[in-house]
Amino acid sequence: MTRRAQCRRRRWAICSAREGVPISQAKYDPAEAFRQLRDPDAGVRLLGAGWVHRQSLAEVNRWSDPWLRAPVTIDLLLPALSDPDPRVAEEAVGAAWGIVTRFRRDDRLLDPAVALLTSDRPKTRARAAGVVAQFGPGQSAEHLLRLFSDPDKAVRVAVLDATHQACWGWPESYQQQVRAAALERLQDRAMDIRCLAALLLIVVGGYEDLPALKACLVGVKGANYRQDFRESIRALQARRTTGLQAPRPQSRTGN
Numbered sequence: 001m002t003r004r005a006q007c008r009r010r011r012w013a014i015c016s017a018r019e020g021v022p023i024s025q026a027k028y029d030p031a032e033a034f035r036q037l038r039d040p041d042a043g044v045r046l047l048g049a050g051w052v053h054r055q056s057l058a059e060v061n062r063w064s065d066p067w068l069r070a071p072v073t074i075d076l077l078l079p080a081l082s083d084p085d086p087r088v089a090e091e092a093v094g095a096a097w098g099i100v101t102r103f104r105r106d107d108r109l110l111d112p113a114v115a116l117l118t119s120d121r122p123k124t125r126a127r128a129a130g131v132v133a134q135f136g137p138g139q140s141a142e143h144l145l146r147l148f149s150d151p152d153k154a155v156r157v158a159v160l161d162a163t164h165q166a167c168w169g170w171p172e173s174y175q176q177q178v179r180a181a182a183l184e185r186l187q188d189r190a191m192d193i194r195c196l197a198a199l200l201l202i203v204v205g206g207y208e209d210l211p212a213l214k215a216c217l218v219g220v221k222g223a224n225y226r227q228d229f230r231e232s233i234r235a236l237q238a239r240r241t242t243g244l245q246a247p248r249p250q251s252r253t254g255n
Contacts, residue, residue: 030055030067037076042085049080049091056098068099074106081112089116090124097130105134117143125150126158133162137174140166148181153190160185160196168203179204186216194220195228202232207240 036048052073055064067073077099080092093116096109109131116128129147132140144166147159160182167178182204185197194216201209210233217229 034076037080042088045080045083045088046085046091049088049095053091053095053098056095069103074108078108078112086119086121086124090121093124093127093131097127100131100134110135110139114143117147122152122155126155129159130162133166137170141174141177145177145181148185153193156193157196160193160200164196164200164203175204183209183212186212191225195225198229198232202235205236207236210236
């Protein structure tokens with residue numbers, strides 16, 4: 001650490017001590033970000049929403065955990081989800097995604113997230129899909145399946161991954177809808193999407209889907225891509241023998 005950096009750090013310690021706030025706690029205090037979310041300047045609101053988003057994804061600690069779980073945080077995020085500046089809404093829905101997947105689900109987030117699925121910003125649609133996927137299939141399935149054919153590859157990746165995690169345990173009728181959509185995505189022009197569709201079939205597919213998987217495997221290049229298809233094929237073969245359900249999947253993307 002340089003001498004100048006040491007001086008800056010010392011001045012910060014002195015200021016924090018005067019205010020009676022431990023340095024580590026001050027770092028995670030959301031008061032300033034909450035004030036920024038209500039500021040009339042869109043640039044300031046963007047700073048606040050971005051900070052909350054980063055905290056929702058950061059390592060949990062004893063200072064950030066309580067306010068990330070608190071209903072008041074959702075109260076302050078809700079206006080930002082419909083902010084007239086699309087950059088603010090994008091950061092806010094990213095924060096909402098982090099909160100609903102790691103801390104608490106709040107039913108008030110569903111309608112704003114559904115509205116953002118039609119945003120012209122791909123990252124916003126992808127993050128909104130992550131929020132919607134945390135709700136039951138009766139509220140989310142229709143919206144998620146519509147995004148399986150989104151024109152942006154990153155959105156398709158996000159929605160297939162979110163559905164992959166969410167649909168484990170869904171009623172059979174909804175799983176069959178997901179299965180049909182996944183079989184269509186086996187023909188996607190992007191190899192990443194084909195592999196995610198193959199992995200999704202581990203959860204919702206059946207032995208009758210093996211011919212489609214094997215036909216796709218023939219044209220797959222790359223050891224990692226081929227491994228995903230082989231994993232799916234082995235799982236469906238084993239299910240016919242043992243009748244066991246696939247284990248709960250883990251996310252492959254971030255928010």
